[in-house]
Amino acid sequence: MLSQATQRPADGKLAVLMPGLGAVATTFIAGVHAIQRGETAPIGSLALTGRMPGSETLIHDATSLASLDDLVFGGWDIYEGSCYDAAKRANVLRESDLERAREELSKITPMAAVFEQEYVRNISGPNVKSAPTKAELAEQLVADIRGFMADNGCDRAVGVWCASTERFVVPSEVHLSIEAFEKGLREDHPAISPSMIYTYAFIKAGVPLANGAPNLACDVPALVMLAKREGVALAGKDFKTGQTLMKTLLAPGFAARLIGVRGWYSTNILGNTDGAVLDDPGSFRTKEQSKLSVLESILDAETHPELYGNLDHKVRIDYYPPRGDNKEGWDNIDIFGWLGYPMQIKINFLCRDSILAAPLVLDLALFLDLAQRSGSGGVQEWLSFYFKSPQTDGEVIPTHDLFAQLDILHDRLEELAVQAMAPAAE
Numbered sequence: 001m002l003s004q005a006t007q008r009p010a011d012g013k014l015a016v017l018m019p020g021l022g023a024v025a026t027t028f029i030a031g032v033h034a035i036q037r038g039e040t041a042p043i044g045s046l047a048l049t050g051r052m053p054g055s056e057t058l059i060h061d062a063t064s065l066a067s068l069d070d071l072v073f074g075g076w077d078i079y080e081g082s083c084y085d086a087a088k089r090a091n092v093l094r095e096s097d098l099e100r101a102r103e104e105l106s107k108i109t110p111m112a113a114v115f116e117q118e119y120v121r122n123i124s125g126p127n128v129k130s131a132p133t134k135a136e137l138a139e140q141l142v143a144d145i146r147g148f149m150a151d152n153g154c155d156r157a158v159g160v161w162c163a164s165t166e167r168f169v170v171p172s173e174v175h176l177s178i179e180a181f182e183k184g185l186r187e188d189h190p191a192i193s194p195s196m197i198y199t200y201a202f203i204k205a206g207v208p209l210a211n212g213a214p215n216l217a218c219d220v221p222a223l224v225m226l227a228k229r230e231g232v233a234l235a236g237k238d239f240k241t242g243q244t245l246m247k248t249l250l251a252p253g254f255a256a257r258l259i260g261v262r263g264w265y266s267t268n269i270l271g272n273t274d275g276a277v278l279d280d281p282g283s284f285r286t287k288e289q290s291k292l293s294v295l296e297s298i299l300d301a302e303t304h305p306e307l308y309g310n311l312d313h314k315v316r317i318d319y320y321p322p323r324g325d326n327k328e329g330w331d332n333i334d335i336f337g338w339l340g341y342p343m344q345i346k347i348n349f350l351c352r353d354s355i356l357a358a359p360l361v362l363d364l365a366l367f368l369d370l371a372q373r374s375g376s377g378g379v380q381e382w383l384s385f386y387f388k389s390p391q392t393d394g395e396v397i398p399t400h401d402l403f404a405q406l407d408i409l410h411d412r413l414e415e416l417a418v419q420a421m422a423p424a425a426e
Contacts, residue, residue, distance in 0.1 A: 008373040010066040012155030018075035020163025023090035028358040030101035044359030047366045062417040077110035078125030114194045119166040121280045135185035141201035159209040167282030169216040181222035210364040211236030214290035231377035238290045238388040241356035243329035248402040251298040260307040263334040267316040270327035279319035290389040291315045382412035
């Protein structure tokens with residue numbers, strides 16, 4: 001919920017700090033600079049091109065979002081070299097687009113990352129922090145955040161996780177309270193992952209964070225409690241881009257027309273770093289749980305057991321290097337209608353993962369900064385529109401219907417717009 005605090009203006013520079021300066025982050029940064037140069041429109045960004053409900057007023061104007069000219073980019077990565085080097089390695093951008101962004105990307109070099117091979121088994125790199133305990137790694141990250149802001153003259157900061165999917169983690173005792181978690185950090189507890197350490201550090205630095213991967217991180221109970229206590233905004237998890245975006249577009253239509261769904265089989269091939277990471281069964285299980293959760297709240301088996309009670313939902317991902325960042329997804333949907341007659345829908349989606357994710361990074365950075373300036377700490381459920389596995393506060397069942405999520409987002413933006421017009425407290 002919004003506090004009664006006056007919304008602080010978006011004055012000064014905003015640091016956008018990303019764990020993982022790879023394909024998604026560099027595509028995002030290059031795109032923002034292209035928009036600033038007037039070479040392209042901010043396609044896919046609701047924050048910059050969307051309008052307030054029932055109005056011609058742009059969301060950006062109504063809600064006092066930060067200006068693109070005030071954004072300063074930085075982050076961490078396990079690989080050395082500049083963001084230009086990373087973008088070239090990712091091979092997402094056309095050569096012409098990459099060269100136009102070369103000057104800006106070349107200026108950004110990653111800070112040493114917190115990384116643990118046990119959590120991401122299929123990649124490794126030399127640019128990694130070391131410390132006797134995880135508590136000291138967290139302290140190093142806090143120092144990085146504060147140092148970056150000071151060095152770049154930033155008044156505020158926001159974080160967006162753009163790094164890899166970690167192996168599946170089941171919440172345990174160390175995750176259930178702030179005291180247990182901090183004790184676990186000091187004792188180097190093996191169940192505390194790098195993404196949890198980043199989350200802790202962002203909260204301690206007073207900086208909001210969005211989790212773009214399916215990792216157990218911002219949704220750890222201890223960290224949710226800490227974020228509430230410190231008044232820091234959190235959002236997650238797992239960017240909703242390719243195949244899952246299609247599911248949240250189609251499934252609401254089936255539910256609205258009361259069309260039965262017997263099975264939904266989804267398979268993907270991709271050849272980028274994300275694909276290599278997901279080739280490990282531990283990381284794939286984390287992603288699988290996120291993808292499988294999408295249909296349950298839309299196709300309500302409890303209300304309509306005759307339509308969705310026997311739904312068989314399967315997800316597969318295969319690492320196929322020749323495809324690079326251009327992911328291809330196939331869906332076979334077995335539906336049935338009047339008199340139970342069966343039908344099929346087949347979808348072949350040739351998408352570009354980082355191109356779809358980049359505007360989400362921008363929107364989340366701008367909206368999380370807005371939430372933080374508005375005194376709205378804790379889990380930001382209104383940002384579920386951007387995630388495969390939306391994080392909620394407490395036992396609330398997440399909404400996956402994209403159109404219902406958009407309504408929730410619009411409702412909160414209207415509240416924030418009203419707050420922006422309120423006179424400043426004397």
